[in-house]
Amino acid sequence: MPGAEKQLLKNAAGKEQRLSSRRSNHAGNLSQPEKKLQEAICVLLVELCERFTFFGIVCNMILFCTVKLGYRNYQAAIVNMCFVGASMLTPVLVGWLAECLVGRIKLVCICMFLHFLGTALLPVVAFPFEDIYIDRRHILHTLTKREQKIVFYFALLTASLGIGGIRAIVCPLSAYNLEDCGPKELLSFFNWFYWLINLNSAVVFVIISYIQQSVARNLGFLIPFVSMLMAMITIHMVRGEMIYKPKSDNSLLTTFGVIASALKACCVRYRYFSGGVTNWLDHAKENYGGQYSETQVESTKSLARLFPLFAFQILYRTCIMQIPSGYYLQTMNSNLHFSGFVLPVAAMNVISIVPLLILVPILECLNSYLFSSKGNGHSPTIYIVVGQLSAALSVMVAGFSEVHRKHFPPVEQTLSEEVLLVSSMPCFHLAPQYILLGVAEALVTPSCSLLSFRLVPERIRGISMHFLTLFNGAGCFMGAFFVQTAHAGSQGSWFPHLLHEGKLERFFFFLASLMMVNTLGFWTIAHRFGNLDREYTNEFRGSLPEEKLLKHQKSIKCYDSVLESSPTLSPMEKT
Numbered sequence: 001m002p003g004a005e006k007q008l009l010k011n012a013a014g015k016e017q018r019l020s021s022r023r024s025n026h027a028g029n030l031s032q033p034e035k036k037l038q039e040a041i042c043v044l045l046v047e048l049c050e051r052f053t054f055f056g057i058v059c060n061m062i063l064f065c066t067v068k069l070g071y072r073n074y075q076a077a078i079v080n081m082c083f084v085g086a087s088m089l090t091p092v093l094v095g096w097l098a099e100c101l102v103g104r105i106k107l108v109c110i111c112m113f114l115h116f117l118g119t120a121l122l123p124v125v126a127f128p129f130e131d132i133y134i135d136r137r138h139i140l141h142t143l144t145k146r147e148q149k150i151v152f153y154f155a156l157l158t159a160s161l162g163i164g165g166i167r168a169i170v171c172p173l174s175a176y177n178l179e180d181c182g183p184k185e186l187l188s189f190f191n192w193f194y195w196l197i198n199l200n201s202a203v204v205f206v207i208i209s210y211i212q213q214s215v216a217r218n219l220g221f222l223i224p225f226v227s228m229l230m231a232m233i234t235i236h237m238v239r240g241e242m243i244y245k246p247k248s249d250n251s252l253l254t255t256f257g258v259i260a261s262a263l264k265a266c267c268v269r270y271r272y273f274s275g276g277v278t279n280w281l282d283h284a285k286e287n288y289g290g291q292y293s294e295t296q297v298e299s300t301k302s303l304a305r306l307f308p309l310f311a312f313q314i315l316y317r318t319c320i321m322q323i324p325s326g327y328y329l330q331t332m333n334s335n336l337h338f339s340g341f342v343l344p345v346a347a348m349n350v351i352s353i354v355p356l357l358i359l360v361p362i363l364e365c366l367n368s369y370l371f372s373s374k375g376n377g378h379s380p381t382i383y384i385v386v387g388q389l390s391a392a393l394s395v396m397v398a399g400f401s402e403v404h405r406k407h408f409p410p411v412e413q414t415l416s417e418e419v420l421l422v423s424s425m426p427c428f429h430l431a432p433q434y435i436l437l438g439v440a441e442a443l444v445t446p447s448c449s450l451l452s453f454r455l456v457p458e459r460i461r462g463i464s465m466h467f468l469t470l471f472n473g474a475g476c477f478m479g480a481f482f483v484q485t486a487h488a489g490s491q492g493s494w495f496p497h498l499l500h501e502g503k504l505e506r507f508f509f510f511l512a513s514l515m516m517v518n519t520l521g522f523w524t525i526a527h528r529f530g531n532l533d534r535e536y537t538n539e540f541r542g543s544l545p546e547e548k549l550l551k552h553q554k555s556i557k558c559y560d561s562v563l564e565s566s567p568t569l570s571p572m573e574k575t
Helices: 002-018 032-058 061-067 073-100 104-126 145-170 183-215 222-238 252-267 280-284 294-304 307-320 326-332 345-373 380-405 427-454 458-489 504-543 545-565
Strands: 410-415 418-423
Touching: 032 073, 032 104, 032 145, 032 183, 032 222, 061 073, 061 326, 073 104, 073 145, 073 252, 073 326, 073 458, 104 145, 104 222, 183 345, 183 427, 252 280, 252 294, 252 458, 280 294, 294 458, 307 380, 307 427, 307 458, 307 504, 326 345, 326 380, 326 427, 326 504, 345 427, 380 427, 380 504, 427 458, 458 504
Parallel strands: none
Antiparallel strands: 410 418
C-alpha cells in the first residue's frame, strides 16, 4: 500500500506540467519538488474531504427522512438515490459551464460557496430549535414540516452542485497525469484510487453514523460542514495553484453535436445521402455535408463503441444503490443489538467495503503476475462479468434474507429516540448480500474506469469518463424509478413502509432477474471490448521509445541487408 500511495502522489504531482503559466508564484521559496508534493497532497486532501462530506450526508439520510421528516420508506429511498444521482451528474454540468461559459476560478468559488451553504443548512433541519430559540413570552420556536422539507431539499440541491464543482474542477481524474501510463499502471491506479475512497467511506460510515444515531444525532450534520471547512482551507493554502486547467480538447458539446448532426442526416430520405458511408456518424463529416472535421467525427466514433459498455452499467448501478436504500431498510428493521451495544444502521455498509479493501491488494498481486508472465494480463471484461454476476447474486440473496427475516418474532428497538417494531433476527444475517456487492464493486468499478479511459484517443478521455459518470447517474435515477413504480404498481406491497406487512423480497427477486439478464447481455458482447483492449495495448507498446528504437534498428538492418544482397545495384550506387 505505501508504494501505491506514492504512485498516487506522483501521478497527482504530475499535473503541475499542465497548470496555467500565468499562475502566481507565492510559494517561490519552495523548491520545485516541494511544491509538487504540496499540490499532490492538497488534491488528495480535497478529494478525501469532499468524499467525507458526501458520505456523511448519505449514510443516515433514510433514517433522518423517516424519523425526523415523517417520510415513508419508499419516499426516503427515492430521495437518497436521487441525491446520489444528482451528485454524479453535476460534475458533467459544471465541467461544461467551466469550459464554455464561466471561468474555472470563478466557478470553483461559486461551487465552494454552494457546498458551504448546503452543508450549513442541513443542521438547520436537524438541530433542535426548541432548545435554543425562546422569545420573551417563552414560546418555543420550531420549523414546521413544510419548512423543514423546503430547507432540506434546497440544502441537498446546493450541496450537490458544490460537489459537482469540486469533482469537475478541483479534483478531475485528468489531474493525476495518466496519459503516459501503461495498462498495468492504469489498472493499479484505479484499484488503489477506489481503495482510498472506500477506506475513507468506511471511516465515515462507522464514526458519523454512530454520532448521528446515538451520541448527538442533531449535531451529526455539522460534521459534513466541518469537513467542508477543511476542504476550503486546503484550497486556500495553494491560492488557486491547484486548480487544474485541461488542454484544449473536444468538448462534450462537440460530441453531442456530432451525434445530433448524424441523427438529423439519418432522418432525411436516403437519396440525399452521399455514397460510400460506412458508419452513420460519417454523415456529420464535412466531406458528406456535415459541419464537423474528420478528427472530431472519428473521436466520436471511437467513443460510440463504448456506449454498450456504459449502457450495461445502468442496471448494475441500480443494484449498487440498494445498499443505501433497500439493504438499509432491511438492516434498520433487524436486531442491531450486539453484546449490549446498538450498532449504527449505516455501519453495516462497512461489511460491503471490507471485501474491496481485501481484494484490491490480492488483485494487484494477481495483475502483476499476469502482466509479467503473459505481457498483457487478463482482459478487464472478465472482472466486469464476474462482478455483475456477484451483484445479481447479492440482490437474490437479499430476497431470501427478507423471507428469512420475517420468520423471527418482532421486538421493540429504539433508533434516534423513536421506538420501532423490528424483527429479532440479528443484522449480521444480512452480511452475505453486503459482501457480494462489495466483491462486485471491487471488480467492476476499476475495470470500467480503465476501459473507459484506455479505449478512446487521448484527446477525448475526459469526455469518455464524463459519459461513464452520466450513465452511472442514470442508474441511480433508474433505481428511484423502480422503487416508485414497484410501490405504486403493487399498492405499497413490494416496497412497504412496514416491512413485516409487505413483500419486499419480490422487489429484490425482480431486480435480481433483470440483473441476470443484464449480465448475460454484457457477456455476449464482452469480446468486443477485449479485442479493443488488446489493440490499444499493442498500440501503446508500439509507441514506447524503446520499442520505436528497436523497430528503427530492425528496419535499418533490413535495409542494409537489402543493399548488400541486391543484384541490381552497382558498386557506384552502393556508395
